[in-house]
Ligand code: VGL
C-alpha cells in the first residue's frame with residue numbers, strides 16, 4: 001500500500017497508524033538535504049550551545065552520502081548584531097525585546113562572521129555540499145529561516161535557487177530544531193516544497209516550551225516528521 005504524507009496507509013484507514021517503513025525513502029534527483037547551522041557556536045562549548053548538538057554530526061555525515069544534493073546554512077552575524085542581548089543595555093540573553101519587525105529573543109553573542117565560533121562543526125563532512133547560504137548578516141535583522149529573514153520580507157535567495165535546480169523535496173536537519181530548523185521547514189512548506197524534518201538528526205534549545213510549539217506549527221504546515229532510519 002502507498003504510504004501517505006502523514007505516515008498512514010492510503011486506502012487502509014482501519015489499519016493502525018504507523019511510522020514510515022524503515023528505509024522506505026530513497027532520495028532522488030529532486031531531493032535535497034538541507035543542513036542547518038551545524039556550527040561550533042551551537043555545539044557544547046560554543047557561545048550558544050545546544051545540548052547534545054554534537055551527537056548529530058555522524059548521522060548527518062551518513063545522511064549526506066545518501067543524497068545527490070546537499071545545501072547547508074551558516075548563521076553569520078555582524079559584531080554587535082541586533083539579536084545579541086549585549087546590543088541592548090539592561091537586557092540579558094534569552095529575554096525578549098521589540099525590534100522594528102516585532103518581538104525578538106535576545107541571544108548571547110554567537111556566530112560572528114569570520115570567527116572560529118562561526119565555523120562549521122569539526123567532524124562535519126559536507127565536502128559534497130553544493131551551496132552555503134549565510135544568514136543573519138543584516139545588522140538589524142535576525143534570520144532563523146534559511147528562506148526569509150525575521151522581518152518576514154527580506155529573502156535569502158534559497159527558494160529561487162531550489163526552483164532553478166528543480167529541487168522540490170527538502171529534508172531538513174541540524175540546529176536548532178525549535179528555531180532555525182522549524183522556521184526553515186515552515187518557510188519551505190509555504191514555498192510549496194515537500195518538506196520533511198529528520199527528527200533524530202536535529203537537537204533543540206527548548207526555551208519556554210519552544211520545542212513542543214515548533215512541532216505543532218510544523219505539523220500544521222504539513223511538514224513530515226521522520227527519522228533517519230526512514231532514509232535508505
Ligand atoms: C539559532 C538562535 C539564534 C539557530 C540561530 O540556529 O537555531 N538560534 N541564532
Ligand code: ZN
Pocket residue numbers: 075077083107110111136
Ligand atoms: Zn543567530
